[in-house]
Amino acid sequence: MAATIAPPVPVPAAPALALKPGTAWSDAWNRCLAVAPEAFQGDRVLNLWAGTWHREGRALPATTPVDGTPIAGAPRLDGPTAARAVRAALDEHRAWRHTPLDERKARVTAALDALTEHRDLLALLLVWEIGKPWRLATADVDRAIDGVRWYVENIDRMLVDRAPLPGPVSNIASWNYPMSVLVHAMLVQALAGNAVIAKTPTDGGVACLTLACALAVREGLPLTLVSGSGGELSEALVRSPEIGCVSFVGGRDTGARIATAVADLGKRHILEQEGLNTWGIWNHTDWDALTAVIPKLFDYGKQRCTAYPRFVVQRSSFDAFLAAYLPAVRSLRVGHPLAVADPSDPLPDLDFGPLINAAKAKELADQVAEAVDRGAVPLYRGDASSSGGHFLPGQDTSAYLHPVTLLGPPPSSPLHHAEPFGPVDTIVLVDTEAELLAAMNASNGALVATLSTDDPATYQRLAPQIRAFKTGHGKPRSRGDREELFGGFGASWSGAFVGGDLLVRAVTDGPEGERPPGNFPGHHLMP
Template sequence: MANTLKSGTSWSDAWQRCLAVAPEAFRDDRVLNLWGGEWRADGRALSATSPVDGGPIAGPPRLDAVAAHRAVRASLDQHRAWRHTPLEERKARVSAALDAMTEHRELLALLLVWEIGKPWRLATADVDRAIDGVRWYVEHIDRMMAGRVPLAGPVSNIASWNYPMSVLVHAVLVQALAGNAVIAKTPTDGGVSCLTLACALAAREGVPVTLVSGSGGQLSEALVRAPEIGCVSFVGGRDTGAAVATAVADLGKRHILEQEGLNAWGIWNFSDWERLTAVIPKLFDYGKQRCTAYPRFVVQRDAFDDFLAAYLPAVRTLRVGHPLAVEGPEDPYPALDFGPLINAAKAKELTDQVAEAVDRGAVPLHRGRLDEALLLSGQDTSAYVPPVTLLGPPSSSPLHHAEPFGPVDTIVLVDTEAELLAAMNASNGALVATLSTDDEATFARLAPQIRAFKVGHGVPRSRGDRDELFGGFGASWRGAFVGGELLVRAVTDGPDSSGGVGGERLPGNFPEYQLMP
């Protein structure tokens, strides 16, 4: 029996629901930009396709540099009024926005499925993490704002496409709760409709949100360098992040710059292989298109046979398919580990990198295959890449030193602790790392030498929620650390000025100011 699309989940179904829920933000076949408190049909709407099946979806309405500067100036006007709004009123408005998002939770998640290819379980988790996380800040914001005031200008947000709700919308609402007007740039590769709906629901409640689309070349001058901007929050790759870092350093702007790093999992004097087998499938959530994914395993050579015996059976269980393909239209959503990558271009790039690495000497230990039973008959699968595992990527390959941002694992064998540390630190700083070793003393000795912000002992680490801090090490992060009270401190001013960035010494990774936590 051929699979069919789950009832009521087509892109057309989702789009019609958007038109009904937020007609001010969606018009005919396009989304609008939001600035100056108004939804505007400006910008050149680009065509876009869904990674799920290659079909057409709404693309971003890209502004030019002149319009972007007008949007920033309008946001400053909103900021000047909002920063004097009493905290109780800000809490009420943000809470009302969260209530609206809760009401439309399933539609927000469905948009994530079509726009960025998330399986239903992960799409709903992204929405829920955003809502639940901001509710926690509403509950605790009074103590966090004690003695603090909003920044002098709005907060500018530039984020990657992979977590539109739990990263971008979460940050925007917390920044607004702290008294700032906020500007968000829609990611180039996906998520524009989900973000448009979320911002429409927030704007209705009087939260001062600006949402604009455009290329980095056109918008960066306004969103990063404009004098009206009080803080820049960036999540993305190192190349773009380096340019942003240079700009904010020159201008002395408050900043939070999260950048990629090659997160590594080390294996040294380890024997609990059943535990490792159990965790491997979880590491492939969303096809490793996460800043805290683990694409590199650094394995003690003497343990390589045991590692493979634990790793390969686990990776062979992974389910990759169409996120909405079911046997019967009323069946529950399919249980998948991941669906497509963000687009066909990324899939081709990654496939080409794998082929090149093998040509230059890497050994393919595992090559997954797409299962027709998890797809729709005849569907476009150009954005789908089944899991691949390579042993010994050559030093000339990007897979040796950079994050693949896809379902490709690389394994490096080492003989000494010095080699272990060197291989785990290949990217000069990472967000997370893990070391699996039986001996507590060995972990305590080696973990401080691993250049990652969070290091787990046999368990994966993540961004965390609420009070848990998050940051990076070395080139994976620039600026203020965030999480709990530090997220609020990053976008407010306080009395403890000591001449650092923004007039205040903030905990974080500020190499240009020699400021460390």
């Protein structure tokens, strides 16, 4: 008798995803119009100077990296208008620097309370404008608010025998942390007695920054927020004699030009620049700990100045490293940050969403293809199915790049010596400690590094030879704030160091002849 074969049991199709109700860009924009009508008009944001919101500026079209939806673009000013804004900021500075500290603390606290009230809207803007998953977007807002509250509590002792700078502080920052880096710095600078100028990042974050500044200006804080190309506005925001300090966070090319300008002018400066942060593996056996940390290193698609895109691995441990690394990378979840299967579902806890734009995703994909053509070995290439497939039906995914891991990037590839600023890991194998150190120091200075080794004595011996400002023993290091010092080595930093008291010292004057600790032309001075 022939055996009866049971028919296959149909696997139910996964429910189609949809935007969580109330999270569409139109929802966020309408809330901005309601909360801060002085700063948002029609379909555009305004520029802020002299305590007033201005319609001047050429608004360029923009789309979100999340799914290609049109969003508000930055209203770009020309150089002469930016110079007017700087002169107005100097007038605000001259009045604000004489405002009693208790009043400054009260106004900053009121601004923080307003930011707290609208925390979810600020985070939703970050999701749409720069593609941060909800967990990371809310963390960015919370870190800004909590960090500045710490400074309010401690500012009295920090300002003993110190005074505001002669002119306002000018801020030019990258797009990836609008709240916890840029707004945080602006509010601390104002708390210390300075008027503050900021340029909105070219690639995203203008609506979030506009809302944050609108809430702060209502409390009487002397903030200026302008948009425009760096080349056109640099004369005003960097070289103007009215500027008391320049604070820059971004790439090395732009940073080098600003460093030259401020050095020629003898101007106070804080210049944080990219570097190839590396993770070394040498005589290491705690592979479970490495597996646990790998997913965290991919937060926000490694679009962070303290991301670790390079692993330098002892050749004899390469098989064990891969056994620990690959399962962790395969577990990563990538997709639309606001897509849910059911309207009542919470927003997804993704490791990352899109890159900042489709051009960046293509650039990295092209670099990966070119590196492989020149001899790099592809060890892992993620795709939508391996990363969870968390996308809307028919969604534009041109800004998404799934995790990639390459072994041995060729020296001719940018992936060999530069920070990719995306979810592309490269691995270099070494046989000696000298090779380990040379590979970990490939970019002439970095912000952070980590060395995983079982022997504390080995760590103590090798760590001082790694050219990174912070080096961890088997654990990642971060930018840090509050009590923690932050700076860099080589081409990754120039000017004053920051963190805790030093962030305040960097934007205030102390005893005659004092120079803030940091990297300045002609010498290196540690605190």
